[in-house]
Amino acid sequence: MTIPELTDVHAAWLPPEAFRAIGSRRTLVLGDGALAGTVHAEVAAACARYGGTVRRTGDGPFDLVLALTTAGPLPPVAAAVMAEAGPIGEEGHVLARRDGVTVVLASAPAGLLYGLFHLVRLGEPAFEAARQAERHEPATRRRMLDHWDNIDVHPVMGQVERGYAGGSIFWRDGVLRDDLTRVRAYGRLLAACGINAIAINNVNVHATEARLLTDRLGEVAAIAAELRPYGIRVHLSVTFAAPIVLGGLPTADPLDEDVRRWWAATTARVYETIPDFGGYVVKADSEGQPGPFAYGRSHADGAGMLADALAPHGGVVHWRAFVYNHRQDWRDRSTDRARAAYDHFAPLDGRFGDNAILQVKYGPMDFQPREPVSPVIAAMPGTRLAVEFQVTQEYTGQQKHVCYLAPMWREVLGFGPWGPEGATVADVATEFVAVSNVGDDLYWTGHPLAQANLYAFGRLAWDPRLDPAAVLDEWIDLTFAPSPEPLRSTLHTMMDGSWRTYERYTAPLGVGFMVRPGHHYGPDVDGYEYTPWGTYHFADRDGVGVDRTRATGTGCTGQYPQPWSDVYESLEQCPDELLLFFHHVPYGHVLHSGSTVVQHIYDTHFAGAEEVADMRAHWDKLEGLVDPALHARVKELLDEQLRCAEEWRDQVNAYFFRKSGVPDARGRRIP
Amino acid sequence: MTIPELTDVHAAWLPPEAFRAIGSRRTLVLGDGALAGTVHAEVAAACARYGGTVRRTGDGPFDLVLALTTAGPLPPVAAAVMAEAGPIGEEGHVLARRDGVTVVLASAPAGLLYGLFHLVRLGEPAFEAARQAERHEPATRRRMLDHWDNIDVHPVMGQVERGYAGGSIFWRDGVLRDDLTRVRAYGRLLAACGINAIAINNVNVHATEARLLTDRLGEVAAIAAELRPYGIRVHLSVTFAAPIVLGGLPTADPLDEDVRRWWAATTARVYETIPDFGGYVVKADSEGQPGPFAYGRSHADGAGMLADALAPHGGVVHWRAFVYNHRQDWRDRSTDRARAAYDHFAPLDGRFGDNAILQVKYGPMDFQPREPVSPVIAAMPGTRLAVEFQVTQEYTGQQKHVCYLAPMWREVLGFGPWGPEGATVADVATEFVAVSNVGDDLYWTGHPLAQANLYAFGRLAWDPRLDPAAVLDEWIDLTFAPSPEPLRSTLHTMMDGSWRTYERYTAPLGVGFMVRPGHHYGPDVDGYEYTPWGTYHFADRDGVGVDRTRATGTGCTGQYPQPWSDVYESLEQCPDELLLFFHHVPYGHVLHSGSTVVQHIYDTHFAGAEEVADMRAHWDKLEGLVDPALHARVKELLDEQLRCAEEWRDQVNAYFFRKSGVPDARGRRIP
Structure with missing residues (x-):
């Protein structure tokens, strides 16, 4: 087993730097089988780069022990962790640090592999303070x-x-x-x-x-x-x-x-x-x-x-x-x-x-x-x-x-x-x-x-x-290791809220499918409105949205368990962000936010496009802090994102202005 | 030169039957060159089928003379026609019938070819009554x-x-x-x-x-x-x-x-x-x-x-x-x-x-x-x-x-x-x-x-x-020769007004481009409305159309010569069928027809779809009068045309009803 090394493809979240902490330690990998071999090969490759050592038998001393519990006599520190940890599931592992040794135990080889990558995510802190035995298991098989x-x-x-x-x-x-x-x-x-x-x-x-x-x-x-x-x-x-x-x-x-x-x-x-x-x-x-x-x-x-x-x-x-x-x-x-x-x-x-x-x-x-x-x-x-x-x-x-x-x-x-x-x-x-x-x-x-x-x-x-914001930071820290400031916080700022930004400049309030038919890129408010695809918003000069209530609509709300069935059925309780998915309302309907539906459409679309402009400004500041080719690629894409967000803003706003006749309360330009 | 005979492709407007009149005569083809050879081959093929004869020299008697004026001594009847006709243009021909002989003269071989096909179109009448020399020339080269x-x-x-x-x-x-x-x-x-x-x-x-x-x-x-x-x-x-x-x-x-x-x-x-x-x-x-x-x-x-x-x-x-x-x-x-x-x-x-x-x-x-x-x-x-x-x-x-x-x-x-x-x-x-x-x-x-x-x-x-209705009859008579009634009149009824029918069920009043982007089949009222293609209708809750006037619009009317520049500029004079091409008007604008714009939209769309249904009913009656495979092909296509016309009707009507809020004066169903 050799670690695949690609020089012509981006390393994604496994750049060599991500293995620095492991690669500079003295490691014991205990266990047989293909996946244990992978773990050994990964550690060995890291050590070759960062000066550490890896062995599959022997007495140490070791800074890190990665061991299958079935691998025969464990070093005393590992045995102690095993005693503390109890049984471990098939893909799980236990991580602990005691007596200056970091220990990863698994009952099956896959667990050892996931334990190794857990250490990669932790980096240097995995080898610092003592750590009680922590059990890590996947939620699903x-x-x-x-x-x-x-x-x-x-x-x-x-x-x-x-x-x-x-x-x-x-x-x-x-x-x-x-x-x-x-x-x-x-x-x-x-x-x-x-x-x-x-x-x-x-x-x-x-x-x-x-x-x-x-x-x-x-x-x-x-x-x-x-x-x-x-x-x-x-x-x-x-x-x-x-x-x-x-x-x-x-x-x-x-x-x-x-x-x-x-x-x-x-x-x-x-x-x-x-x-x-x-x-x-x-x-x-x-x-x-x-x-x-x-x-x-x-x-x-x-x-x-x-x-x-x-x-x-x-x-x-x-x-x-x-x-x-x-x-x-x-x-x-x-x-x-x-x-x-x-x-x-x-x-x-x-x-x-x-x-x-x-x-x-x-x-x-x-x-x-x-x-x-x-x-x-x-x-x-x-x-x-x-x-x-x-x-x-x-x-x-x-x-x-x-x-x-x-x-x-x-x-x-x-x-x-x-x-x-x-x-x-x-x-x-x-x-x-x-x-x-x-x-x-x-x-x-x-x-x-x-x-x-x-x-x-x-x-x-x-x-x-897991907290998505924390996962984002994990990804940033691995991918851009060692992710110096302001790179880390800037990327976080750009990305953490980007889904809500996207939502703001596209189809409003959960109504969906205002995309160009076929390829699905960019806006086309009526693109799917008169098609066989079942994807409608029913906007007319008075209002917009799909009545999926039991009382007057398709009854879709009745498919939900309580309390959600009643929550979605109720115009008062239905969350704003799903309002037009479940209800057809007049443009003057007042949201929980205090805004009317049509003003919400205008406001979110102006805001969404502005947020993309901010995103692009943030990225510009990272020039010199990331690989120039990657910077250039993202910069070009942000230009397209801004163009497209403005297109969305203008089409959606123009569509609803033409239909509703309601001017923007803040007097901004709607084409 | 042999006449191409395809048994696996439809004969279109040149079925063998179309050559019956020529093919049953005694014909002289006079002239040299490739195109005269084609004329001879065409007549020979027809004669082979219908019992006539064709010669390239000799004294006759002939029923038909097709001759180049440059071909040396003409038979007396042809020479008489030539004297009557005067000079003939390069692709033109002269047709006459005197002394029981039909004569086609041309000064160049292409003219002879077109003269032959003119006889094909005429059929038996070309060999009946006497006919003064008629000159036929193409309008353009x-x-x-x-x-x-x-x-x-x-x-x-x-x-x-x-x-x-x-x-x-x-x-x-x-x-x-x-x-x-x-x-x-x-x-x-x-x-x-x-x-x-x-x-x-x-x-x-x-x-x-x-x-x-x-x-x-x-x-x-x-x-x-x-x-x-x-x-x-x-x-x-x-x-x-x-x-x-x-x-x-x-x-x-x-x-x-x-x-x-x-x-x-x-x-x-x-x-x-x-x-x-x-x-x-x-x-x-x-x-x-x-x-x-x-x-x-x-x-x-x-x-x-x-x-x-x-x-x-x-x-x-x-x-x-x-x-x-x-x-x-x-x-x-x-x-x-x-x-x-x-x-x-x-x-x-x-x-x-x-x-x-x-x-x-x-x-x-x-x-x-x-x-x-x-x-x-x-x-x-x-x-x-x-x-x-x-x-x-x-x-x-x-x-x-x-x-x-x-x-x-x-x-x-x-x-x-x-x-x-x-x-x-x-x-x-x-x-x-x-x-x-x-x-x-x-x-x-x-x-x-x-x-x-x-x-x-x-x-x-x-x-x-030429009168398009007469051309249509020519085409019917050739293609479905001998085009018995009710085939001839039914086809004429189905086809003669079919462009106006198509106009009625598609984009109204000259505004155009309400088609599905890309392939351009079927309706999509806003399909091109927010695109870079320059093809807009600008419909909003109050009105529709493109202001191309000099006074308040793009000035396109100013590109026309008088009187058309003023006719198109004027809301009063602009023809109804081009109204929305040149003007943006409220839905309540009254047309020369007396109808409002929105009611015109409803009326024409209901009428257009009904006319297609009539067309299909007409075609059904022709079963047994045309080739069964052709009948089946057209029948299937008429089903699709009706489906599509109803789709146009309903999308366009629904679109304008949703936008204008104006109900159909006749209370018909608009989805």
């Missing part, structure tokens, strides 16, 4: 990224669907890349923030990509081999129609015995090739993808068939709940896309097997900058639920805009309480999944600062109770 | 189609840009087609309606297509060889940057001597290969295409350079006047795209050489279903002008909708009078050009009834004073 990568370049969607960071890191020119060093480096970055699974291909499975399941399986195996040393299991998006398109069967009916046999045999072959294969991801009956509805079967039937094929091998199926009518008649106001996932899936609660995971987008619509939490999440206590986020910034600036998303995710994770035990999203989710924002770009993510979103997703998936 | 075909399939625009009839008839899979029989058949169709020139490739010249000028010139020659027997000369769209991208020069400056030499040498090589090559078509400084502005030169400089290169060989350059700022700031109400062509080109009048033709779109915007005539046309008496139409239905239903365009073109051609001599567009245009609607579709044009537009363009280009 699986922390996963979905890649929407295609092998071929799609004529409309490109190679990475909704990707804003270049081509796929896996495929190029229709074939697996010759050199997969970057894939291993990617695995390393992911392990360092806690990710342990990825699905490598687009959920919209086209003809070429379908074959990854069968005759192109070797490519999956090659990718898995690169990621395995960092504890990451590979999953595959498959088409529900695979028995037809790959197997030559006349049907893909999930209750058909031939179909079930085909899936069982095909899956067995996958596991022969990749014994630690993670499982399948399926987008079925969704935006044109095939699914069980064609055969009059339920989604529990569909997921169950795949779960049954995977179960003998320890695999899981991630079954996406993103099922709605994308050919809706906009004239029909009774149909409500926001209701669709709940209406489809809540009745199926308890019917998904133990290894079937229902993958639910965090909101009822589609990755908007502001949505309520999906009502599905509170409605399926008998189902394993993966909450799906979107690290790739489809609706949040497409990696041209600074938009640090962790504060939004944290709000989603903390949503609640509901039910007798006061549950939150973080309590009921059994895992977290996000769409990756990575491509073959020099900075991995197009916008260099978009790396923070990938990092933060991993960290929140590991511990949903 | 060149009647041309522009193909927007690419060699390669463009990832966004497809192979034929704005094409709705499949791929290119010239190229397939990146190379010239092996079998060019269809190209010859196309030439035959074009000759039969009077076209005598085509530009074979897209005015947006991409990298591959640029090379048609040099190393892929053989493909142009091959196409020219297929079209030559039907009197059609081939032109080529070239990129202004050719000296750089093909010639390796550092500049394309039209005043640079190296550049001029490169064009002269390159053009000479073209003529060595294709001695009757027509010339170049250039889209310069337009929507991203390169042009003389980059070098601080005028468009007269640019066109002049190419004209100079072509002049020694008798070629011409078509220089498009479609120059405007496509990156306009929508917030800037003083910039007006409708002014752009005039502002750019009118000052250059007189500076274009004799073989430079300024190609001007018929309206000041871009092929909308309703625009005023371009003010450029009346403003450049010292310049040769080609008026450009769009047979391909980019903005008029994309060959999914029945929309017979000849009535619109006829209105444009008849526009005027202006100036001391009472000129019209037809008087000042020196030629007519249109974008072709043809592809490799079974019916040539996607929608079988869209063939009528191609036919009618050729006929109007030949004689701009």
Whole structure:
């Protein structure tokens, strides 16, 4: 095992400097197996740079002991920590410092790897004061990224669907890349923030990509081999129609015995090739993808068939709940896309097997900058639920805009309480999944600062109770190590509130979808208003918003548990930021903030654009403090962000001024 | 010369039946040369089918004499006609019938060919009553189609840009087609309606297509060889940057001597290969295409350079006047795209050489279903002008909708009078050009009834004073020969008013551009409202329309000659159908029709959709009277047209109802 070193790609949050504290110590790594080997190799590489030493046996003295509890006789200091700590979960570790020795213990190799990266985050303080044994365990067993990568370049969607960071890191020119060093480096970055699974291909499975399941399986195996040393299991998006398109069967009916046999045999072959294969991801009956509805079967039937094929091998199926009518008649106001996932899936609660995971987008619509939490999440206590986020910034600036998303995710994770035990999203989710924002770009993510979103997703998936501001500082300290002032505080200032800034200059008050159809970049207030996509705001000369109340609207509020059902139903209690998601109100409606709706629109749009201008001014001051090429890239992108924010401001304000006729109370220019 | 016979492509307006009258006669074809050979071959093919005879010498008796006046001793009856007729122009012919013999005389072979097709149009009546000598001459020397075909399939625009009839008839899979029989058949169709020139490739010249000028010139020659027997000369769209991208020069400056030499040498090589090559078509400084502005030169400089290169060989350059700022700031109400062509080109009048033709779109915007005539046309008496139409239905239903365009073109051609001599567009245009609607579709044009537009363009280009309704009947009689009732009258009813029907259900009162951005199909009222394209309607809660007056607007009305400048300037005199093109008015403004603007919008949109429903009902009655496959194709397309017309109706009505708050006076449902 050698540590991947890429000289032509940005180091992201693992620059050499981040390993200085570890690399300058005398370290013992105790334990066998591939992942322990990775830990040893990481420490050895750091030591080679910073003058420390690393051994796998012997008496010391040591400054740092990284040990598996199963590794035989531990040094006395480690044994003492073990006694203090008690049992440790599979991916967990215990950290302590006593008698001048920092100790990381794990009961399994993955835990040791996460313990090492925990030390990387801590840096020098890990080797300073004494420290009681702290237990660190992930909140969920699986922390996963979905890649929407295609092998071929799609004529409309490109190679990475909704990707804003270049081509796929896996495929190029229709074939697996010759050199997969970057894939291993990617695995390393992911392990360092806690990710342990990825699905490598687009959920919209086209003809070429379908074959990854069968005759192109070797490519999956090659990718898995690169990621395995960092504890990451590979999953595959498959088409529900695979028995037809790959197997030559006349049907893909999930209750058909031939179909079930085909899936069982095909899956067995996958596991022969990749014994630690993670499982399948399926987008079925969704935006044109095939699914069980064609055969009059339920989604529990569909997921169950795949779960049954995977179960003998320890695999899981991630079954996406993103099922709605994308050919809706906009004239029909009774149909409500926001209701669709709940209406489809809540009745199926308890019917998904133990290894079937229902993958639910965090909101009822589609990755908007502001949505309520999906009502599905509170409605399926008998189902394993993966909450799906979107690290790739489809609706949040497409990696041209600074938009640090962790504060939004944290709000989603903390949503609640509901039910007798006061549950939150973080309590009921059994895992977290996000769409990756990575491509073959020099900075991995197009916008260099978009790396923070990938990092933060991993960290929140590991511990949903983390403070996003603290995670941001972690990322800054690692990425820009040693992050001198004013770099650290300036970056923090620029990024911490950037999601709310983005919200201010885009669609107001939770109404969403005022983007250009198709590519979804930039404003188009009516772009989706008269389309079949179910994404409307219903603005007229008198008011705006979607009536989703039980009393007079689509009844979507009724899908929420109490107290949220009543909170959202009530015009008085509904939070301002979701007002237009749940209610149609006149422009003169007064918000809790004291402002009218239309004045709020004007004010937030002027403010949002001004905040971007401030952001750009902050960045200008960092010239000379960060790498010049990175500075130039971000500077250029901030110019575009400001242009686009002003475009949003002017279009949204002009639209509502033309419709409402209400002038801005502060007399500012509206085009 | 053999007549191209395609069994797998629709015969369009030249089915065998159309040749019955000629094919059952005893015919003499007198004259030498390739085109006379074509005439002979056409008559021979018809005779083979219908039992007539054809000879190239001899004494008769004959029923029909087709003769070149230069062909030596004419039969006495022909000599008598010649004496009566006097001189005949190069492409003209004289038709007479005396002593039981029908005589067609021409002074040049092309005239004989057009005379033959004139007989085809006449059918049996050409051989009935005696007929005084009638002279038929084309109004203009060149009647041309522009193909927007690419060699390669463009990832966004497809192979034929704005094409709705499949791929290119010239190229397939990146190379010239092996079998060019269809190209010859196309030439035959074009000759039969009077076209005598085509530009074979897209005015947006991409990298591959640029090379048609040099190393892929053989493909142009091959196409020219297929079209030559039907009197059609081939032109080529070239990129202004050719000296750089093909010639390796550092500049394309039209005043640079190296550049001029490169064009002269390159053009000479073209003529060595294709001695009757027509010339170049250039889209310069337009929507991203390169042009003389980059070098601080005028468009007269640019066109002049190419004209100079072509002049020694008798070629011409078509220089498009479609120059405007496509990156306009929508917030800037003083910039007006409708002014752009005039502002750019009118000052250059007189500076274009004799073989430079300024190609001007018929309206000041871009092929909308309703625009005023371009003010450029009346403003450049010292310049040769080609008026450009769009047979391909980019903005008029994309060959999914029945929309017979000849009535619109006829209105444009008849526009005027202006100036001391009472000129019209037809008087000042020196030629007519249109974008072709043809592809490799079974019916040539996607929608079988869209063939009528191609036919009618050729006929109007030949004689701009023809009645579009009569041309429609010609097309019906040829295409559906022998066109029994009720087929003939039903088709006429469906098609004759179809452009006005289309206008009724789409953008109202000349305001235009309420289409989906990008592909331009279907409604999106605000789709272009906040974009850089210069295509706005400025609807707010009080009113709608673009103020282009001199008094308070952009001054576009001032570009028109009197009396039109004052007519358009005046709210009272401006024709209803152009009201919103020139004026911004309140929704309550009363039209000449007596209706308010908003009620007119409602009424026309309900009426337009109803008319499409009627059209479909008419078509249903023709089942069994036309070829079943053709009937099925049109039936399916009419379903789509009705769906789309209802979508237009509902979106436009809903948009204006939401904005104006004015209910429909007749209480109909507006979503």
